[in-house]
Amino acid sequence: GQNIDQPTEMTATEGAIVQINCTYQTSGFNGLFWYQQHAGEAPTFLSYNVLDGLEEKGRFSSFLSRSKGYSYLLLKELQMKDSASYLCAVSQSKTGRRALTFGSGTRLQVQP
């Protein structure tokens, strides 16, 4: 089976930087995804890591360490619209990245 852990809630200030951590235990790891989900809306894709290291995409960056079973999502220059849930999801090689297992999500609240 798979086990994915991420903090339930986080609070940060507009303009600041926040790091959302995700740890996972899985057999046959084959990639890690981050999704953003605003309340009442569908999850939207943010990033994908399959190799160790940092992937940067504008204000958002995602890091992966496969040996540690650890990833983080880094959000810079926070804006009020970044208030949302952030979902960490892992794929396994047996499904060839066709299936994802999601964590419970981290609800981020950005304050003025």
Next chain:
Amino acid sequence: EAGVVQSPRYKIIEKKQPVAFWCNPISGHNTLYWYRQNLGQGPELLIRYENEEAVDDSQLPKDRFSAERLKGVDSTLKIQPAELGDSAVYLCASRDSSTDTQYFGPGTRLTVL
């Protein structure tokens, strides 16, 4: 390009009644997923289709849930009879095989009274 389309967006039914959800994936996406998402939780996979074949339905409660994707495009998820614990958001997603990225529809919020 149109995204994943789902209907209805909201559904309220009484327990023991049947209900059906419809999904139209992004054109060209062969893999289609149905997820259930409870409040404060991440999506949980119910079933995955590769074209018209259900290749992973291990999490689908088969005594009351059924799904079909007859022509490998649109899909329908049915619950009969519904129970109180089925209240959740039912999400459909399809996968871009060139990037391995799943794209989600807006979901159907089901309330069972």
